[in-house]
Amino acid sequence: VLCVTGNKTSTLWTQSGSQGPKWNRAEVFLGIRSDFQIIFRAKRGVSYMGDVAVDDIIFEDCSPLLIPDRPCTLEEFTCANKYCIPKDNLCDFVNDCADNSDENPVICSTSIGRCDFEFDLCEWKQDKNDDFDWHLRTSSTTKLGTGPAADHTLQDMSGHYIFMKSSFLQLPGQKARISSPVLSRMNKNCKVCGV
Numbered sequence: 001v002l003c004v005t006g007n008k009t010s011t012l013w014t015q016s017g018s019q020g021p022k023w024n025r026a027e028v029f030l031g032i033r034s035d036f037q038i039i040f041r042a043k044r045g046v047s048y049m050g051d052v053a054v055d056d057i058i059f060e061d062c063s064p065l066l067i068p069d070r071p072c073t074l075e076e077f078t079c080a081n082k083y084c085i086p087k088d089n090l091c092d093f094v095n096d097c098a099d100n101s102d103e104n105p106v107i108c109s110t111s112i113g114r115c116d117f118e119f120d121l122c123e124w125k126q127d128k129n130d131d132f133d134w135h136l137r138t139s140s141t142t143k144l145g146t147g148p149a150a151d152h153t154l155q156d157m158s159g160h161y162i163f164m165k166s167s168f169l170q171l172p173g174q175k176a177r178i179s180s181p182v183l184s185r186m187n188k189n190c191k192v193c194g195v
Contacts, residue, residue, distance in 0.1 A: 116153040117160045127177035134178045137163040
């Protein structure tokens with residue numbers, strides 16, 4: 001995989017040797033801040049027995065950024081791999097650094113309102129004036145057809161999430177509420193995100 005920016009061509013990824021008769025997924029971080037073109041290049045080996053196939057190409061997020069020639073600014077977080085990302089991207093459950101250092105629990109434990117529900121409800125509180133509660137669950141404890149097959153954080157049945165059980169015990173129109181801690185609006189782009 002080659003990348004062309006301006007009149008410069010650089011190699012981003014190579015693969016050689018027998019990979020077997022199956023599809024193999026490849027992911028290549030581009031980290032490009034200007035117009036670019038990607039080129040797939042295949043080179044025939046010494047044998048006539050072989051082939052190269054590419055399918056299902058997609059560009060996702062087009063990040064992380066290239067390692068800068070300068071130190072990160074005060075508005076940027078320095079990732080463990082030396083990439084710079086905006087501090088607004090810290091602790092947002094997205095691996096913006098490509099090494100997950102921006103989602104490190106030590107850094108993110110002080111992020112108000114952040115919760116992956118793996119151990120508890122964090123600072124979130126059950127509303128005392130609602131009709132019933134949210135429950136901390138794992139997929140391994142759900143009955144067939146109730147709740148997701150895996151949590152979003154760990155992507156497996158052992159991971160936790162909060163679950164509102166809509167069963168015969170609750171009446172139509174009843175509500176379950178869980179509340180975040182009180183937050184100050186730091187800027188006009190403040191938002192809540194969840195899966």
